[in-house]
Amino acid sequence: MSTTGGPDTATDVTWRDPKRYLWLIGLVVPLFPFIAWALVEATGLGLLWWTGILLLYVIFPVVDILFGKDSANPPESATAWLERDRYYRWCIYLYLPVQYAGLVFGCWLLTHGGLSFQGRLGLAITLGGVAGIGINTAHELGHKKESVERWLSKVALAQTCYGHFFIEHNRGHHVRVATPEDPASARLGESFWAFWPRTVSGSLRSAWRLEKKRMERLGKSPWSPRNDVLNAWAMSAVLFGALVLAFGPGLLPWLALQAVFGFSLLEVINYTEHYGLLRRHTESGRYERCAPRHSWNSDNVASNVFLYHLQRHSDHHANPTRRYQALRHFEEAPELPTGYAGMIVLAYIPPLWRRVMDHRVLAHYGGDINRANLHPGKREALLTRYGSAA
Known part of the structure; x- marks a missing residue:
């Protein structure tokens, strides 16, 4: 394994990243619409426009189980070297052009491909799956300090109209994680279907408040083009407008459907990551520092490769700017029974x-x-059910 600048410690020479080339497998996800088209062409089965659902909810969970776990960490002396290696960045960057090529191809199929209603429904959901996992790509890019990566994060989010995630996740969720105040931290006893409206509306309101305060500190109106919520939404408006102009207004409902499915895929992963976990108040009245015990982790290697180590979530919260290839497993972190795909x-x-x-x-x-x-509404029932175990 080599880097742009070459190895500079003995560890660099002897240690090799066993997953170095596996990260390219993540690029299978934005190929979903092309895979679906190829399968339909080869078999004549319109059901295969739902390939995204089949892969996400059936095949990936099985692959997670078959390939098992990988809890190995890179040596500490290799961390800086790993982060400098630009190969890993290109594994992320390449997701975006493939994602948008698939979107344009999918839009053509939706409007000119002669698909049945069920076929278009399946293809729109497949496109939404790509967009939803694209939010994870945006998540990785949005935490970085380089302006080009932060800009690319907004590009990745445009397909789901979820540009405000760029603000709320970095400056809201990472501050309030595993507390009752965080709309993206699920509570014990709260179903996903109750969590969904709370997190979608709460995250949007929080992002607007955070950016409004930033604009006020700069002495500007919140309606300024420099408002990162507004300029991220503007990117979505331009994208959707261009696609509708190119393929016709009949495309709009399918674009809306894939966007909702996409950001809902993000939110179901949010639901999984901190379910029931709580940071305590310190004597000062503030919440304790976020620690590995405040995130659910999974070392299922298949999901981690597809999601760029998102499941090593504790280290991500401890070191938000650390690049995915250098994230570590913590023995003290609570572990999910399987990867995100199954959860x-x-x-x-x-x-x-x-x-x-x-x-x-x-x-x-x-x-x-x-x-x-x-969950406040389930508190008494939970105490009654589990109180005797306390």
């Missing part, structure tokens, strides 16, 4: 989710349910 399927079915996750939250807190982040 999001469980999240859609609240009884299954509660059966799998509630007792893990309880065990994480040594049986003391009062230490968890409880």
Whole structure:
């Protein structure tokens, strides 16, 4: 393994990243619409326009189980070297042109491909899957200090009209994570279907408040073009406007559908990441510093490769600007029973989710349910059910 500047420690010479070329597998995701088209052409089965759903909710969870876990960390002396290696950045950058090529191709198919209603529905959802995982690409880019990467983050978010995530995630969620005040931290006893409207509306309001305050500090109106919420939304408006001009107004409902599915895919992952976990108040009245115990992690290697180590979430919260290839596993972090691919399927079915996750939250807190982040409306029921274990 080599870097632009070459190795500069003995560790650099002897240690090799075993996942170095596996990161390119992440580029399979933006190929979903092309894969769906090829499969339909080869088989004549219109059902295969739903290839995105099949891959996301069936094949990826099975692959996660088959390939197992990888808890190995890079040596500390290799971290700076790993972060300088621009190869890893290009694995991220390349997602965007493939994502948008797939979007344009999908829009042509939706309007000129002669698809049935069910076929267009399946293709729109497949496009939404690409856009939703594209938000994870935006997440990786948006935490970086280089302006070009932060700009590319907004580009990745334009397809889902979720540009405000760029603001809320970095300056809202990372400050309030694992607290009742955070709209992106799910509470014990809260179903995904109750979490969804709370996080979608709460994150939007929070992003606007944060950016309004920043504009006030600069002595500018919140309606300034420098407002990062507005200029991110403007990118979506330009993108959607150009696509509608190119392919006709009949495309608009399908664009809206893929956008909603895309940002909902982000939110179901948000639901998984901090479910029931709570930071305590210190004697000063502030919340304790975010620690590995405040994020659910998973070392299932397949999902981690597809999602650029997003599942090593504890290290990400401890070091938000650390690049994905250098994120570490923590033994003390609570571990999910499988990767995100399987967990999001469980999240859609609240009884299954509660059966799998509630007792893990309880065990994480040594049986003391009062230490968890409880859904206010379910508090009494949870205390009645689990109180005897405290």
